[in-house]
Amino acid sequence: MISRRAGALLGCLLIAGVLATPAIPSSAAGASPAATSAAGFLAREFARLGHSYPSPITGNPDGGVIADALIGMHAAGMTGGEFTAATAALRKSFFNGALTASGFVAKYLMVATRAGVDPASWGTDSQGKPIDLVRRLESTMDENGRYRDLNAGSYDPRRDASNVFSQSLAMIALHELGRTGDHAKALGYLLRQQCPGGGFRALPPPADPVAACADEKTVVDADYTAMGAWALAETRSDPAALAKAVGWLRAHQLADGSFKNRDGAPSANSTGLAALAFTKAGDVADAGRANGWLVSMQLPAGGAVPAMAGAVAASADAYLTIQRDPAGYWAGAGQQDQLRRATAQAVLGLSAAPVGEVPPPPVAPADPAVPASRAGKPPAPSASPVAPAVSAAGPGVGPAAGSSGGTPEVGPPTVAPAVPPLASPVAVAEPEPVAGIGGAAALPPREADFLDFLRSPWGIAASVLAGFAMAVAGYWLVTRKSRTSKG
Template identity: 40%
Template sequence: MRRGHAGLPALLVVGSLALAGCSGGSSGPTADPSAPPSSPAPSPDAVAAADWLGGQLTDGLVVNEQYDVADVGLSIDVALGLADVDPVTAAAVGDAVTEPRTLAGYVGDPDTAAYAGATAKAAVLATTLDLDPTDVGGLDLPARLEGLVSTEGPTVGRVVDAGPDDFANVVGQTFAVRALDGAGDGDLADDVSAFLVQQQCDDGGFRSTFSAPRAADQGCGDADVPDTDTTALAVVALLGRDDDEKAAAAAEEALSWLLAEQGDDGSFAGGVVGAQDDPEPNANSTGLAGQALALAGEDDAAGQAARWVSGLQVDADAPGPLAEEVGAVAYDQDALDRGAGQGITVPQQDQWRRTTAQAVLALAAVPGA
C-alpha cells in the first residue's frame, strides 16, 4: 500500500474528458512513446452504475418526480461521478447545468442571496469537464466565489453565503478549496485550505458544521464529532494541493481516521460518527470514503470498500421489480430488500440516485473491483 498524489483522476484535474479512456491512436508498437498511458478501463460495476444514472436524467438533469423540480446539486454529483466512466453523459449533464438560467438559479445572486457551496461545486464541475470556470453560463464562478470568502478576523478563509441566511458548511469548504485551486487563485486558495484544516478534530476526522461566525475559536472543539462523508471530501480536496505541507499532513491524519473507522467488511458508517450508539454502514459514505482511499493509494482498503458497495448493487439476475434497475446501488441492505419487494418508488428515487452517484466514485476508483 502506498500514499501519494500520482494518478489523481479527472475529478481533481482539468482535462477529464481526455483522460477518461479516450486514448486515440494505435495501441501497438507504433504508438507514440511520449504519450501518457491511458486510464484503466472502469469496472463492469462502475459501467452498470453509470448506465443506470444516465437513465435517470431528463434533458440532462435529475428531476425529483416527487416534487417536480430539477435537482441541480444532485445533477452535478452525477456528472462528477460519471466523469471517468461515461464522459459523454457527464458532458451532457454539464451542458444542462451550465445553461445560464439553470446555473444562475443554483448559485444565486450576490445582490440578494448567493450560495458559496453551490458556486464552488459548479466551478469544480466546470474544471472537471474541461470548461473555463471564468465563463460558464455567462458567469465567472471563481470571481463569484472570491466574494463569498471571509477576509477578516478569525473566519479568514471561511466560505460564507450572501444574503439573509448562511447555510455554508464544511462540505462547501472542501469544494471551495478545489475550485480555487483549479482556477489558480493561489493566495485565496491557501486561506480557504487553511480554514478547512482548522475543521479537523483531534482524532483526524473532520466535523461537518462551522462554529458560529462570531466565535473566537473557529476550529473543531471538544463538543464536535467527526463526519465520515465530510472527512472523505476533505481528503480529496487536500490531496489535490501541491506543495502544501499542512494540507498533506491533515490529509494523512484524516486517512488514518478513515482506515480506523472502516469495518472489517470494507464498509463505512454514515453521518456523524459518535452521534449514534451503533451507526449503520451505507453505500453513500462507503463510496465517498472508497474514493478518498483510492486517491491516497490505499489500494487494499479502497478495494474492500468498492466490493462492499457492489454487494448492494442491483445485478442482471435481480428478481421482480428491480429487474429493470440493473446498476442502481441501494443505500443499505434494508433499502435493497425493500426495493426487491416494491421496486424503486417515486418517494425512494432520491435516495437511490444520491447513493448511486456517490457509490460509483468507489467503483470507478478501483477498476478491477
C-alpha cells in the same frame, strides 16, 4: 426579454477566455465494470428524465445532484451524449442571482472543468447577469478563509449553510484551475475543523468562527472526514493532516469495508466518498475494501425492474426493500432520487480504485426487530488510528473527482444537500405501525361522539338541511315583518 438575453450573452462572450479550462482526464481506461454499470444507470436516468434530475419535493431541477452525477460519470469515463446534454441542461437551469451558495458554485465549476466549458461563461442568472463561476466562488471567502453562502444584502450567518463539504469542494475546484491565491487562508479554515483524532467536523460554532475543534465524538463523521481528506490530498497541502485523516478513516472502516453515516448505519454515500479519499491518499487496499461493499449493494442487470440495473442501494435496508418489492420501490419518486444520490457518490469510489473482496449481499434478519443493516454484519474493528503511508510530496492529482450530495443539501451538499451533504437518505418504505411513540403506550381508542356524527355523510347532510331550514325561516320572518308594517 430577447434584447436582455442578447446583452447577457454578449457580456459572457466579452469575458470568455479569461480563465484557462484544463481538461480533467477521465478514468475510462481503468474504470471497473461496476463503475461503468453505475455510471450507465445515471446516464439512463438523464435520458429518461430529459437530462435533468428533479427534486422529489419541489419538482424543480436539483442542481446539486445533477452535478454529482456528472462528476461521477466523468470519473467512470462516460462522457458521451448524455453527459454533454445534461451539462447543457444544467447551464440553462435556474440560477438564483440573489444567492451564491459556495458548495453549489464549486460543484458547477468542477462540472465546467470536466466538460470543457469556460467557467467565465457558464450561463445567465435570474437577474440577467452572466455567471462567472470562479469569480462568484472566490467572492464568497471571508477574512477567516471560509467559503460562505451569500444572500442579497448584508451577510447573515443564520442563513449560511456552508460547511466542510463546501469548503473542500471549493478548494478542489479552484485548485483544478490553478487558482490558489487565497489557498493558505482556505487551508487554515479547513484545518481548524480537524479534530485531534484526525476526523473532521462540519463547521465551528457560529459564535466563534475561528474556534478549534472540540468534543469530536459528537461532531465528527466519515462524510466530513472523507471530504477533508480529499481536499488535502488533491491540493497536496499538509501531508501530516492528511495522514491523520486517513488514519481516522481506517480506524472507523467496518470489517466488511463500509462506513457508517451520521445515523449510524453503513451508507453507500459515506463509503463511496471514503473510497475516493483513500485512493487520493494512496491507500488503494482500503479503497478496494470499501468498493467491495459497494458492489454488494449494486443492483444487477436482469432484475425485475431493468431501469435500476447498475444502481447502488443507499444501505442494506434499502437493498432488501428493493429485493422484496422492486416495482413498488421504483414507483416512488423519493426512492428513485435516493438511488441517484447514492449511485452518484458510490461511482466516485468505484472509479478511483479496483474492487476488493466483495462480501455477501445483505440478507433479511430472522428477527424482525433487528434492522437489516445489522443482519449478518461482523463487528467493527476497534483499532486506534494508524498513520497511512503518505509521501511528503503528497499524492498526485488522480482522474476521479466528485462532490458531496448532498450537502445538507447542499446538500450540503446535504450538501447538504447542504450543500445537501450530498446525501441524507430519503425514506424508502413506509414505517410499520407502532403501538406508541418513543416507548409510550398507545392511546386507547376514542369512542364516537357528536363531532364524529357531524363529520359523517349523514351529519354533513343534516347540517346542510338545518342551515337551509334556518335560512328559509329567517327569510319568512323578515318578509312577514315587512308585510305587517306596510299593513
